[in-house]
Amino acid sequence: MNKEIIKIKDLKREFTMGNEIVHALRGISFTINEGEFVTIMGSSGSGKSTLLNILGCLDQPTSGTYEIDSVKVKDLSRNELATIRNEKIGFIFQSYNLLARTSALENVELPLLYNSKVSTDERKQRAIKALEMVGLADRMDHTPSQLSGGQQQRVAIARSLVNNPVMILADEATGNLDTRTSYEIMSLFQELNEKGITITFVTHEPDIATFSSRTVVLKDGNIIKDYMNSDIQSAATELALLPVEDH
Amino acid sequence: MRLLNLFKIAFKAIVLNKVRTLLTMLGIIIGVAAVIAMLAIGEGSKESIRSTISSMGSNMITVRPGEDTHGGVRQEASAMQSLTLKDYNAVKNKSTLLSYSTPLVNGGGQVINGSNNWPSTIFGVNPEYLNIKVVGLQSGSMFTDAEVQSASKVVLLGQTVVDNIFPDGEDPIGKLIRFNSIPFKVIGVLEEKGENTFGQDQDDVVIAPFTTVQKRILAIDYLNQILASAISEEDAPDAVTEVTEILRAQHKLADGEDDDFHVRSMEELISTFSSTSEMLTILLVAVAGISLLIGGIGIMNIMYVSVKERTKEIGLRMAVGGKGSDILMQFLIEAILISITGGLLGVILGLGSTIFIEKFLHWPTSVALYSIIISFAVCAITGIFFGWYPARKAAALDPITALRYE
Numbered sequence: 001m002n003k004e005i006i007k008i009k010d011l012k013r014e015f016t017m018g019n020e021i022v023h024a025l026r027g028i029s030f031t032i033n034e035g036e037f038v039t040i041m042g043s044s045g046s047g048k049s050t051l052l053n054i055l056g057c058l059d060q061p062t063s064g065t066y067e068i069d070s071v072k073v074k075d076l077s078r079n080e081l082a083t084i085r086n087e088k089i090g091f092i093f094q095s096y097n098l099l100a101r102t103s104a105l106e107n108v109e110l111p112l113l114y115n116s117k118v119s120t121d122e123r124k125q126r127a128i129k130a131l132e133m134v135g136l137a138d139r140m141d142h143t144p145s146q147l148s149g150g151q152q153q154r155v156a157i158a159r160s161l162v163n164n165p166v167m168i169l170a171d172e173a174t175g176n177l178d179t180r181t182s183y184e185i186m187s188l189f190q191e192l193n194e195k196g197i198t199i200t201f202v203t204h205e206p207d208i209a210t211f212s213s214r215t216v217v218l219k220d221g222n223i224i225k226d227y228m229n230s231d232i233q234s235a236a237t238e239l240a241l242l243p244v245e246d247h
Numbered sequence: 248m249r250l251l252n253l254f255k256i257a258f259k260a261i262v263l264n265k266v267r268t269l270l271t272m273l274g275i276i277i278g279v280a281a282v283i284a285m286l287a288i289g290e291g292s293k294e295s296i297r298s299t300i301s302s303m304g305s306n307m308i309t310v311r312p313g314e315d316t317h318g319g320v321r322q323e324a325s326a327m328q329s330l331t332l333k334d335y336n337a338v339k340n341k342s343t344l345l346s347y348s349t350p351l352v353n354g355g356g357q358v359i360n361g362s363n364n365w366p367s368t369i370f371g372v373n374p375e376y377l378n379i380k381v382v383g384l385q386s387g388s389m390f391t392d393a394e395v396q397s398a399s400k401v402v403l404l405g406q407t408v409v410d411n412i413f414p415d416g417e418d419p420i421g422k423l424i425r426f427n428s429i430p431f432k433v434i435g436v437l438e439e440k441g442e443n444t445f446g447q448d449q450d451d452v453v454i455a456p457f458t459t460v461q462k463r464i465l466a467i468d469y470l471n472q473i474l475a476s477a478i479s480e481e482d483a484p485d486a487v488t489e490v491t492e493i494l495r496a497q498h499k500l501a502d503g504e505d506d507d508f509h510v511r512s513m514e515e516l517i518s519t520f521s522s523t524s525e526m527l528t529i530l531l532v533a534v535a536g537i538s539l540l541i542g543g544i545g546i547m548n549i550m551y552v553s554v555k556e557r558t559k560e561i562g563l564r565m566a567v568g569g570k571g572s573d574i575l576m577q578f579l580i581e582a583i584l585i586s587i588t589g590g591l592l593g594v595i596l597g598l599g600s601t602i603f604i605e606k607f608l609h610w611p612t613s614v615a616l617y618s619i620i621i622s623f624a625v626c627a628i629t630g631i632f633f634g635w636y637p638a639r640k641a642a643a644l645d646p647i648t649a650l651r652y653e
Contacts (some may be wrong), residue, residue, distance in 0.1 A: 058566065058646050079570045086568020093650070097563045101263050112394045113569040159567070 005166050005198050006032035013050050013066035014016040020218050022178075024050040026221040027064065032167070032200060037193040039201045039209040042218035049171075051218065052202045056089055056169050057081045069166045090160025094172035095245040096152045104131060104155045111163045122247065130158035134188060150181035157188065167198045174208060180242055186211045187235035211235050253573065257581040259586075260553070271549040272589035274542025275626055279475065280600060281535035282622040287601040289528030291612035296520045305480050305513050307379055308345070308487060310473035310494065313507040328469040329498070329507050337497045347375040348475035350457050354465045355429040357405075358412055358453060360419075365411035369402075369426055369453040371460025372474070387420045387435030390456055398458035402426065403435040405450035426453060429463050437628045488583050494500025521601040539625060542589070547633035548639070550582050554641040561641050562649025575642035582634020583627060586587040590626030594619055 013025040024047045027052040036048055042048040042213045051061035054066060055072055058081075065196030066073045069088050078085070085091075090111075108127040112118045118126070131140055142150050153173060158170050169187070190211060193199055201212060209215045210233045217225035261268050314330045331652070335350040342348075352371040359363050370376070374389050390401050404412075404419060413419050419433045440449040462465055476488035487510050494508055560572055598614060605612045 033390070053647050055564070058650075079572070082565065082568050082570040084564060091566050093563075097566075097650070098561065099563075100562060102259070113256070114250050114564070114568040114570070114573060163568075 003034040004031050005034050005036075005069060006030075006200070007065075007067040008054075009065045009210055010127045011051075011054065011061045011066060013047075013054060013059070014062045016188055023221050025054075025061070027219075028221075028223050029064075030223065030226060032164075032198065034198055035193070035196050036214055037199045037201070038210040038214045038216060039212040040216045040218065041203060041206070041209055045166060045220075046218040047221040048202050048204075048218050052169065054221035055200060068245060071247070082114075086107060086111060087163060088166045090163065090168040092153070092156050092160050092168060092170040092173045096144070096149075096156045096173040098155055098159075099153055100145070101143055102160075103141050103143055103151040104136060104147070107144070108158045108162050115156045115163065127158070128164050133153070133161060133192070134158045134226055148179050148181075153177065153181075153185055153187065157185075157192075161192070161197070166199055167200055168192070170199065172203055173201065173232075174205070175204070180239065183209075183235050183239040183242065187239060190235050209217060248442075253576050253580055254584075255591040257349075257584055259536055260557075260581055261584055262610035265554075266318060267549065268585055269544055271585055272542075272592065273367060275589030275629065276542075276547040276593040276596055277585055277624060278535060278539030278599035279590050282532060282625075283594060283597030283618050284600045284604065284612075285535050286528065286618035287597075287612040287614045288604065288610060288620075289384075289524060289531060290615050291605075291610065293521055293524045293528070294613050295611040296524065300513050300517050300520070306346075306476040306478075306483055307367070307513045308475045308477060308483065308490060309509075309511045310334075310475070310616055311509045313505075313509055325560040328467075328572055330470045330473060331468070332470060334494060334497050335470060336579075338473060338475065338489075338493050339488055341493050342486065342489050344477055344482045344489055345475045346377045348468045348473065348479050349373040349376045349379060350478040351376075351472040352457050352460050352465055353459065353465065353471055353473050356464065358408055359425040360412035360422065362458040363414060366643045367405075367408050367451055367453050369455055369460055369464060371455055371457035371464075373457060376454065376474065379474050381448075382440065383438040385436045385438050386418070387433070392466050395456040395458055398462055399456060400429065400431045400459060401434045401455065401462070402431040403437055403454040404433055405437050405454075406439045407448055407450040408453055409436055413527075426455075426464065426521040427532065431455065477512070483514050487512050487538070506521075539629065541623070543586070543629035543633040546582055546586055546630065547637060549585075550578060550634055550637035551640075554578060554637045557641075558644065558649050561644050562646050562652065565644070565646035566650060574644075575638045578638035578641050579631065579634050582638065583630035586625075586626045586630030586634075590623050592627070594623065597622075 008031070009029045010027045011025055011029065012027050015022045015024060021039070028051070032182070040048050040051060044074070050059070054061050058108065060074065063190060071084065071088075073081070073084065099110070105124070105127050108130050109123050112123040112126065128137075128140065131137055132159050136151060136154050136158065139147060144155070147155065174185050177185060184210065189199055189201070193213075199212075201208065203209070210231075212229060213232055214228050216223055216224065252609070301351065310330065332350060338345070339348050349372045353368055353580070355366065355368050358367050373395050375391060377383070377389055384403070385406070387403065390399065390590075394401055403425070409419050413422075413425065419436060422433050423430055424433055425431065437450070438450070442448055475486070475490070477483040491506065491510050494510070495506065498507060501507065564574060601612050601614055604610050
């Protein structure tokens with residue numbers, strides 16, 4: 001335990017918009033340890049998307065250092081960043097981003113297609129295992145259009161797990177789902193977290209934060225709050241408390 | 248990333264868009280099919296011309312009298328009387344590159360047998376004529392040199408003439424017929440040759456000793472032509488030069504003076520006709536090539552749309568670890584697969600339509616292997632060339648922008 005997965009120090013990110021320089025991140029520092037479930041909160045314009053892009057190795061900071069799993073990300077080339085994303089990070093998006101007309105299994109296999117170390121057989125085995133972990137063992141041949149929103153997000157979660165990443169990076173992963181389904185998904189995240197998977201969850205919904213072990217709040221490019229959650233709610237319990245829907 | 252995986256991805260994208268892919272391919276399919284069919288037609292007609300001319304005797308050399316002016320009036324070549332038997336004898340005796348030669352006089356007239364008659368052309372020649380023209384006999388025999396000497400009234404008939412004046416299928420050998428008013432004894436029937444490429448019926452002929460035709464029918468003392476054959480096809484051009492020199496000496500032409508006769512070999516005729524059909528082939532291929540180019544532009548268009556449409560997918564692929572080169576290869580392979588599949592279908596369609604043309608339109612065709620190879624190679628190159636730009640565009644996308652693209 002306590003292995004540092006993410007270590008950022010004095011991270012700054014500036015964008016030039018015409019003559020103006022926009023400071024999206026104004027020098028933030030924090031570390032995320034293995035096994036943590038961190039929510040990054042903030043209203044729009046707080047810099048959380050920028051932070052997410054940098055954490056996801058999709059973008060480079062203007063200054064400061066960023067280490068993921070002891071690898072310094074700064075000054076890596078586009079291709080090296082792609083390899084890091086492939087091997088160390090599992091992405092989950094708000095709109096699922098599944099390939100249309102492609103089976104759940106093939107969608108989950110996708111990240112491994114870009115890893116030449118994984119054979120065809122192993123790829124399939126790992127994808128099946130990941131789908132079993134998210135409770136979709138019986139839906140492997142379904143295409144996204146044959147799945148509900150919650151199921152699609154489960155496929156996306158399985159896809160993020162398949163490459164055994166050091167961290168799962170979720171971007172408003174429950175944003176497109178109703179309360180019941182989003183609690184189901186949060187409960188799945190909590191299950192995965194209990195198995196030791198590090199999760200970083202970017203959201204603007206305060207109730208999501210109550211399910212995580214730690215919350216980082218951003219405002220105008222600065223961290224204004226970073227606290228451990230002493231009273232972690234169980235999403236499964238909350239789910240049971242929801243009124244039964246009438247159909 | 249292994250190439251095989253990229254192939255799988257590209258193949259899947261094609262299969263998922265069957266109709267669109269097929270429509271994209273259409274340009275390439277038609278282009279390739281057109282190139283192959285057009286070249287097949289071009290090659291076919293060239294070959295048929297060559298074979299027709301060869302069947303007329305590819306070593307053959309023809310000497311005709313040249314144009315001349317009589318008091319400022321240009322005369323038709325056949326009216327010229329500048330070619331004589333003396334010229335023929337000079338050519339025959341002095342040349343070293345000729346294997347056979349014959350004087351030739353010809354005239355039209357009516358062939359009559361009882362109540363049947365038929366308009367035809369009588370050729371007055373010597374026995375070597377058959378060797379020069381490469382014609383055999385169906386029945387009977389050729390007249391002899393002695394019969395030429397004595398200007399015997401004997402003829403050989405072509406099949407068309409036989410069919411028309413012996414409609415009941417009688418054996419014409421030994422029968423007496425008349426050409427105009429002069430009676431002849433039929434001593435042979437020529438082998439059937441059919442029509443030549445120019446549509447002439449080669450069987451509509453009557454052959455007799457040239458002495459007989461010259462004196463008894465035409466009443467002339469000059470020759471219409473001298474026919475000869477070179478020892479071999481390769482010798483033909485030299486033989487032409489040789490015959491020209493002999494005749495110039497014979498006609499006492501000074502150095503600067505133009506020939507008053509024409510010497511032609513079949514080779515020249517072949518190349519004249521070949522160059523015409525070659526022009527045509529080039530034109531046809533150019534048209535076909537343009538349709539191939541348009542097909543290529545079609546691929547580029549669809550690939551461009553495909554990249555635009557799949558921006559989000561590209562973003563996702565990059566996010567989960569796809570490198571720029573992976574994305575580039577994916578789209579490039581897709582373009583190449585489309586163009587090569589299109590090329591393959593085009594080859595099949597091209598061969599099919601060639602067979603159709605041969606079978607139902609009865610045009611001579613000949614499929615050249617090189618046309619298949621070239622059009623196929625052009626297809627692959629088209630795929631790379633026109634797939635490159637959209638693929639590079641896809642590879643250069645910024646993953647963040649691509650992921651957020653709606």
